[in-house]
Amino acid sequence: MQNIAVIGYGVVGSGTVELFEKNKEEICRKIGRDCGIKYICDLRDFPGDKYESKLVKDFNVILNDDDIEVVAEVVGGVTFAYEYTKKLLARGKSVVTSNKELVATHGAELFEIARQNNCNYLFEASVGGGIPIIRPLNKCLAGNSIEQISGILNGTTNFILTKMIREQMTFEDALKMAQELGYAEADPTADVEGHDACRKICILGSLAYGKQIYPQYVHCSGISRITLDDVEYAENAGYGIKLVGTVKPAGNGRISAIVCPRLVPKSSLLASVDDVYNAISVTGDGVGDVLFYGKGAGKLPTASAVVGDIIDCLKHHDRHIMLDWEDCTDPSYVVPYKQTENSMYVRIKAADADAEDLKPAITELFGKVMYLERNGRPDDELAFITPVMVEAKLDDALAKLSESAEIASKIRLM
Amino acid sequence: MQNIAVIGYGVVGSGTVELFEKNKEEICRKIGRDCGIKYICDLRDFPGDKYESKLVKDFNVILNDDDIEVVAEVVGGVTFAYEYTKKLLARGKSVVTSNKELVATHGAELFEIARQNNCNYLFEASVGGGIPIIRPLNKCLAGNSIEQISGILNGTTNFILTKMIREQMTFEDALKMAQELGYAEADPTADVEGHDACRKICILGSLAYGKQIYPQYVHCSGISRITLDDVEYAENAGYGIKLVGTVKPAGNGRISAIVCPRLVPKSSLLASVDDVYNAISVTGDGVGDVLFYGKGAGKLPTASAVVGDIIDCLKHHDRHIMLDWEDCTDPSYVVPYKQTENSMYVRIKAADADAEDLKPAITELFGKVMYLERNGRPDDELAFITPVMVEAKLDDALAKLSESAEIASKIRLM
Numbered sequence A, B: 001m002q003n004i005a006v007i008g009y010g011v012v013g014s015g016t017v018e019l020f021e022k023n024k025e026e027i028c029r030k031i032g033r034d035c036g037i038k039y040i041c042d043l044r045d046f047p048g049d050k051y052e053s054k055l056v057k058d059f060n061v062i063l064n065d066d067d068i069e070v071v072a073e074v075v076g077g078v079t080f081a082y083e084y085t086k087k088l089l090a091r092g093k094s095v096v097t098s099n100k101e102l103v104a105t106h107g108a109e110l111f112e113i114a115r116q117n118n119c120n121y122l123f124e125a126s127v128g129g130g131i132p133i134i135r136p137l138n139k140c141l142a143g144n145s146i147e148q149i150s151g152i153l154n155g156t157t158n159f160i161l162t163k164m165i166r167e168q169m170t171f172e173d174a175l176k177m178a179q180e181l182g183y184a185e186a187d188p189t190a191d192v193e194g195h196d197a198c199r200k201i202c203i204l205g206s207l208a209y210g211k212q213i214y215p216q217y218v219h220c221s222g223i224s225r226i227t228l229d230d231v232e233y234a235e236n237a238g239y240g241i242k243l244v245g246t247v248k249p250a251g252n253g254r255i256s257a258i259v260c261p262r263l264v265p266k267s268s269l270l271a272s273v274d275d276v277y278n279a280i281s282v283t284g285d286g287v288g289d290v291l292f293y294g295k296g297a298g299k300l301p302t303a304s305a306v307v308g309d310i311i312d313c314l315k316h317h318d319r320h321i322m323l324d325w326e327d328c329t330d331p332s333y334v335v336p337y338k339q340t341e342n343s344m345y346v347r348i349k350a351a352d353a354d355a356e357d358l359k360p361a362i363t364e365l366f367g368k369v370m371y372l373e374r375n376g377r378p379d380d381e382l383a384f385i386t387p388v389m390v391e392a393k394l395d396d397a398l399a400k401l402s403e404s405a406e407i408a409s410k411i412r413l414m
Helices: A011-024 A024-031 A057-062 A081-090 A100-116 A134-140 A155-167 A172-181 A195-209 A228-236 A299-315 A355-366 A389-399 B009-023 B024-031 B060-065 B080-090 B100-116 B134-140 B155-167 B172-182 B195-209 B230-238 B299-315 B355-366 B391-401
Strands: A002-007 A036-041 A071-074 A093-098 A146-152 A239-251 A253-267 A277-284 A290-295 A344-350 A370-372 A381-383 A405-413 B002-007 B036-041 B070-073 B094-097 B144-152 B239-251 B252-265 B279-284 B288-295 B344-348 B371-372 B381-385 B407-414
Touching: A002 A011, A002 A299, A002 B371, A011 A024, A011 A036, A011 A228, A011 A299, A024 B252, A036 A057, A057 A081, A071 A081, A071 A299, A081 A093, A081 A100, A093 A100, A093 A299, A100 A195, A134 A195, A134 A344, A134 B134, A146 A195, A155 A172, A155 A228, A155 A239, A155 A277, A155 B024, A195 A239, A195 A253, A228 A239, A228 A344, A228 A370, A228 A381, A228 A405, A299 B134, A344 A355, A344 A389, A355 A381, A355 A389, A381 A405, A389 A405, B002 B009, B002 B060, B002 B299, B009 B024, B009 B036, B009 B299, B024 B299, B036 B060, B060 B080, B070 B080, B070 B299, B080 B094, B080 B100, B094 B100, B094 B299, B100 B195, B134 B195, B144 B195, B155 B172, B155 B230, B155 B239, B172 B381, B195 B239, B195 B252, B230 B344, B230 B371, B230 B381, B230 B407, B344 B355, B344 B391, B355 B381, B355 B391, B391 B407
Parallel strands: A002 A036, A002 A071, A071 A093, A253 A405, B002 B036, B002 B070, B070 B094, B252 B407
Antiparallel strands: A146 A239, A146 A277, A239 A253, A277 A290, A290 B288, A344 A381, A344 A405, A370 A381, B144 B239, B144 B279, B239 B252, B279 B288, B344 B381, B344 B407, B371 B381
């Protein structure tokens, strides 16, 4: 039966169709019955496309066709995708998606509609591309209290940082290369400023702790201000720089979550995750640390997760899979990052020529810091790592320090 | 309701009880109803144990108690465990297990009994301890054609090899240390000779390709003959030595599977998996390479997987989860390893003093080989890597070479 539709015939959509059709025979064996893609919905024309006969422009054709059991929403964004998903679920059609923005902002509502209509809203492709992480976290690790989830969740920024660290390219040059290779979009803001990684850590935290974490409550900083000087200081001290999303319990039923660049010890596995690869480390009280690694984006890797979800929906037709979280409207659920504790790498430029003169003041403000070195460090520059401090106090100290020096960089430690 | 029983109160059994009781409140929330451990079955006495009141010696108490919905079989072996599992499944009670030997030898039969009785036989704990791999492979990666699964599947041997490589300990000393630390058993045969890893790769291959792969058809060699000389040659050439299980399609609906030590390029992720950690690399035609990493054994890591399966069974009471494979009685399903192609590291001891004299004969037998070096290589020793050859031809060449030299070691390349 032709019971599948794909909405959005872009990179992920075409990958989904390609992978499904390639492995169709084996997929139908796994589902236990004949299945097929009936419609591909896109407003654009694709003259001469192999699957042109399946193309429709009107979403309602899919919505009103009783044959359609599952729809892959790979449009992205929270306008059409949100409206379409609600309508489909309300009709009892399962939806699978790679749309991290939609899951991170409307997940709880959409799960509830799916539950009420005995269908499913699955989102394995929304985090880590093809890396299996949603089901492992929800099922395999369900016996654990999750102590922390940390991940390199954005391939574009990891590619840029890898080029900066391994080949001493500047941020600007590395970004340009990422755009030329198709890893970064023309407007790279969502990747570079950490918004994409933020949506993903919100999804993982929502799943692990059972309540929706809205991205707007999560502090998020990107990599656009990292310089090769910072890379050099970090390297010399045995650290790589990675954009890391982290979520963990913060006591009293609250959680803390943050996305920011971090100095990661080179001995850790996360430090060796290079290029467009992603890795997610989950710490449970039973299992200890487990790591999931693979290509975090791309046509076929993401399609792998979408097709996996399609198969699961068709195997569980008319049965709701419990893979969801509750809504949470309490704005204090996510502890403000200023109340969390961190150790910070700081690079300063002294207003006066000799930065060494500032060392007594630095000790007074931060306590005992560790100074870092690099070849040809200018006299007006200092880089150091602070002790672990509450962020608000760190900020106060930095504000005072900024009276006599420019705060050129600050990067949290892992 | 007290609806869970644990059979076997050893390391994994006690870990299962400990982890469940610790996270009980959260676990019941996930299941959506009250659940609890009613019985722990073991023939031994545990006077003063915290859960002594739950201990029973008679298996039939569990079998005949209608409250019991799911049983964790963590006894091991294929005698009692097999009999108990069949009886429980036949009564419609789900069974979860860490028993890789039972799953690898009787999996297909037990899945069929579970299917007929609308209950489940889950085995996430049987491979990779707490590392989620069974569900990810079965569900998240279901859209892929699996091109290969390779893994470091035995923590004990990986610990021994790590000590040999990083600290130049001999095999015997490293084994003794592993035994003292509780990683290796008094009789280490199953670990050291690769039988444990073999059962695990059989389980992964059965799941990936849908038909039972019986361990007796899989060629299996262990690490007991690896010397520090081999480690040194490998290191100098940029390789680590790991015990690796591999399974992949071999064409015409057949598969190839093997467990053996391998020279692994140091640049690969598998080479950096040390100590008792396990890692499993899965290659799919959509997803590319994904890697799963974590503690492959131990009390709480394994319990993490057992408890995860208990939760899944209780969430799906009276619903069969499709996580299984068919039986396969065709002995030709697994291609004999002598028909597969490999490149081989070979170390020889020449009967005459100068091994260099053998080089023309080696070229004639194997074609162009790559010679390796180590500090203070004796005149009577040579080590080289052969081109990729059919194993049967490799064996013929080695047999001919053995007329003029002792074949001291042979290790396949990755």
